[in-house]
Amino acid sequence: MGDLKQIAVAVVEGQAALVKMLVDEALADGTTPSDILYHGLIVGMDIVSARFSNEEFYVPDVLISSRAVHAGMRVVRPLLLENFAQIEGKIAIGTVAGDLHDIGKNLVIIFLRSRGYEVVDLGIDVHPEEFVEAVLLQKPQVLGMSALLTTTMPIMASTVKLLEQANIRNQVKVIVGGGPVTHDYSKSIKADGYAADARSAVNLVNKCMSQEVKSWSQLY
Amino acid sequence: MEPTVLDSISFEVNLEQFLKLIRVTDKPGYAERATILVAEAQSIARPKAMYREAFIDERGNDYVIVDGITLTSRVLRVNLNDAYRIFPYVATSGVEIEEWSKGIEDMLEKFWVDAIKEMALRVAIQTFLQHFKENSYGGNTSSMNPGSLQDWPIQEQSKLFAILGKPELVGVNLSQSSLMYPIKSVSGFRFPTEVNFENCQLCSREKCPGRKAQYDKDLYKEKFA
Ligand code: B1M
Numbered sequence: 014m015g016d017l018k019q020i021a022v023a024v025v026e027g028q029a030a031l032v033k034m035l036v037d038e039a040l041a042d043g044t045t046p047s048d049i050l051y052h053g054l055i056v057g058m059d060i061v062s063a064r065f066s067n068e069e070f071y072v073p074d075v076l077i078s079s080r081a082v083h084a085g086m087r088v089v090r091p092l093l094l095e096n097f098a099q100i101e102g103k104i105a106i107g108t109v110a111g112d113l114h115d116i117g118k119n120l121v122i123i124f125l126r127s128r129g130y131e132v133v134d135l136g137i138d139v140h141p142e143e144f145v146e147a148v149l150l151q152k153p154q155v156l157g158m159s160a161l162l163t164t165t166m167p168i169m170a171s172t173v174k175l176l177e178q179a180n181i182r183n184q185v186k187v188i189v190g191g192g193p194v195t196h197d198y199s200k201s202i203k204a205d206g207y208a209a210d211a212r213s214a215v216n217l218v219n220k221c222m223s224q225e226v227k228s229w230s231q232l233y
Numbered sequence: 234m235e236p237t238v239l240d241s242i243s244f245e246v247n248l249e250q251f252l253k254l255i256r257v258t259d260k261p262g263y264a265e266r267a268t269i270l271v272a273e274a275q276s277i278a279r280p281k282a283m284y285r286e287a288f289i290d291e292r293g294n295d296y297v298i299v300d301g302i303t304l305t306s307r308v309l310r311v312n313l314n315d316a317y318r319i320f321p322y323v324a325t326s327g328v329e330i331e332e333w334s335k336g337i338e339d340m341l342e343k344f345w346v347d348a349i350k351e352m353a354l355r356v357a358i359q360t361f362l363q364h365f366k367e368n369s370y371g372g373n374t375s376s377m378n379p380g381s382l383q384d385w386p387i388q389e390q391s392k393l394f395a396i397l398g399k400p401e402l403v404g405v406n407l408s409q410s411s412l413m414y415p416i417k418s419v420s421g422f423r424f425p426t427e428v429n430f431e432n433c434q435l436c437s438r439e440k441c442p443g444r445k446a447q448y449d450k451d452l453y454k455e456k457f458a
Binding site: 027071072073074076077079080083110111112113116119123137138162163164165192193 | 256343410411
């Protein structure tokens with residue numbers, strides 16, 4: 014496990030080349046890709062997000078560490094993909110129609126990707142029909158919506174309704190976030206969860222996925 | 234009155250400050266790449282702004298007609314009680330830097346470039362404000378922006394653009410959802426006023442970085458109801 018600790022430290026320090034080298038070495042030593050991901054890369058990223066929450070790290074630091082995680086992820090991901098059960102899950106996320114604010118959404122995406130999730134970025138100005146289409150085509154376990162304008166929040170409610178009308182509401186967990194959005198609002202529109210920031214978005218997705226994994230195990 | 238178009242705004246990034254902002258001063262490899270991006274952005278970016286003077290024709294309870302176009306908002310109506318003209322404006326990072334930035338794939342570099350684009354927008358806003366003060370109205374003014382308050386939603390953007398006339402002169406277009414492209418653009422109007430007004434005074438959003446004024450929970454009732 015010594016090497017895994019080094020990987021985590023290199024992630025915190027944002028040393029992408031070193032992370033890649035350490036991951037290659039760990040694999041050569043027989044460490045499993047899953048251990049490298051969960052006990053090396055993700056441990057490092059968890060430290061980074063804790064420091065971000067404590068305001069010891071700022072957004073640019075998180076991005077540099079995230080890049081280091083990706084350098085390692087690029088090596089282990091194909092190996093993990095060989096075993097479907099080891100893949101974390103898929104999230105589709107976008108900024109709702111009529112809204113362009115994407116800095117927060119992009120940060121959430123970076124955190125999720127650094128946690129090993131596959132994220133489909135639907136971009137900005139995403140209409141309810143486009144969210145529904147993404148669920149049908151991409152089959153994510155979680156659908157995320159971000160809104161920064163008070164006036165665009167109702168698009169979230171319309172999307173949930175459209176998912177119901179399309180009879181696919183139970184196929185996907187819906188999570189919401191963004192400046193004016195609150196926990197109460199998320200409940201009022203029957204979303205599955207609300208996150209106030211990027212770190213809690215990851216925790217929320219983890220929760221959604223652990224419920225999802227239970228149902229997968231029933232399937233397989 | 235013809236709009237004033239400011240389209241030869243120079244754009245220079247303070248490199249030292251920028252490298253500090255993105256926290257790479259002690260990371261030579263990153264600093265080098267960021268320096269290259271700044272140089273490219275500076276040579277490409279053409280921040281722009283335009284504004285004009287427009288006159289109030291009529292006022293109702295919750296609307297004001299400006300140059301024949303009805304702007305609907307109670308807050309706007311009250312704010313313009315003593316004004317007889319407004320100055321609609323749009324400022325933008327410019328389409329040139331927006332197009333160039335589309336070629337950047339790396340997420341870290343995307344973030345840096347986003348910050349550079351926002352700097353270009355800020356330069357456009359500053360240039361507009363200075364030009365406006367020196368050439369159009371030197372007295373005290375405040376600003377309102379479509380979308381900043383529920384009372385004056387983003388859908389009013391197209392009316393503001395119609396009053397402004399030809400925003401395409403600075404390369405800004407409105408989408409069907411009333412969003413401006415390039416993304417790094419802001420719109421609004423300035424109006425002469427003795428009492429400063431900030432949208433933030435009427436917005437109760439918590440944890441809002443960059444707030445320009447405290448939320449005043451009684452203000453709407455006292456002044457705008
Ligand atoms: C799915 O699950 C999840 C979970 C968590 C999620 C989540 C999803 N999404 C977000 N989160 C959460 O995690 C993130 C990370 O921790 C957090 O994301 P945030 O986005 O909250 O935080 C980011 C990391 C940083 N925060 C931000 O990036 C937003 C900051 C503020 C200042 C802001 C910015 C930067 C911008 N803006 Co705009 N802007 C404002 C914002 C005021 C504010 N203080 O919030 C706001 C949102 N803007 C507003 C407006 C009106 C506008 N803006 C406009 C323009 C801009 C800029 C271009 C200058 C820039 C855009 C940058 C961009 N590409 O996103 C205009 C539209 C432009 C256009 N192209 O059409 C314009 C319409 C104004 C105009 N007429 O010109 C206001 C909305 C008012 C309202 N009550 O609804 C506003 C509150 C400013 C204000 N006080 O008036 C959490 O919310």
